Amino acid sequence: MSQNVDTGKRRFLTAAASVVGGAGAVAVAVPFVSSMLPSAKAQAAGAPVEVDISQLEKGQLITVEWQGKPVWLFRRSDEAIANLASLDSNLVDPDSQLATQQPDYCQNEARSIRDEVMVMVGVCTHLGCSPTYRPELAPEDLGPNWKGGFFCPCHGSRYDLAGRVFLNMPAPKNMLVPPYRFNGDNSVIVGENYEGAA
Template sequence: MNAQGVETMDSPPADPKRRRVLIAATSALGAVGVGFVAVPFISSMNPSAKARAAGAPVMADVSKLEPGALLRVKYRGQPIWVVNRTDEMLAALPTMDPKLVDPASEVPQQPEYCQNPTRSINQSKYFVAIGICTHLGCAPTYRPEFAPDDLGKDWKGGWFCPCHGSKFDLAGRVFKGVPAPTNLVIPKHKYVNENTILVGEDEGAA
């Protein structure tokens, strides 16, 4: 009976072993709960698959690219052109120099290994460029034909931008008297083998 005259029943003596088991079980459940909360938070700190892919180099398989044809791939959200230039196309490039703003590619719109008459690695027949006009970012149209009626008898292949009339030759060099101020940009790239070009990485990459 307690001080107020109410009859009470004493609690049974605590079992130390049982108490340890209960504490351990409670702690384990608490840790699991924290784990479930922490996983989404930790995962949110990792870059998404899309973000990782955005800057990853891309492969361009040119094994089936016909002479004169253009292959399109995407790198960092930008269109990349790969053109298999014919011997006739390559032979025409030097004849275009007087019509161009920067025929020697002195403005750094390309890696050093592409600062040559063809603007390609080892002056290869394959030309790699970012398919965006250097004026206002439009997408130029590939016009590989020689002397079409709408571009004139002096046209020897290249790109024509329908937005504002800028023109580029088959080495991506800009014509005089058009809105675009500079040549097309050439991304860093390298050959993995004779049929595969890796865009976004070159021999100087770490």
């Protein structure tokens, strides 16, 4: 990878962090990145996108574009990871049995390769709106049982912090986890499968 690539990505992450930091205690800004490498033309053709997550703080979410879709990468707190199992009885597909919604290597409670880092296509499975990131606990508008997740503003679907949809929502299934793999500790390649996995 060239020096230019690294510099560009560092600039992006710095900008993303400052936007989130200024968003206040409740709302969390979701920066959208349209200029990640490789080129826009290659991306449109479906090329993998490499994302530097070295500065991604717990609770923070960044958005990149892959195959014309927003892909979220966020770092879950230990508490958020621990809370996932407690939600199972309220979810449509807690065990991620619908195979179309994630690669085999993410068919687990956290729907991820590493519990801490979540990678997900940020598109509601109802009619395709982009849900809002709501990581806070028990906000007034989402109720006392809310343990962080995503709320779709179009028709009210709710998802947990693994993208699993709650029961009795307009959305029928969990949000999509794309193929991805880690390239060392601090880099994620969206669009390439985890080594050795189908």
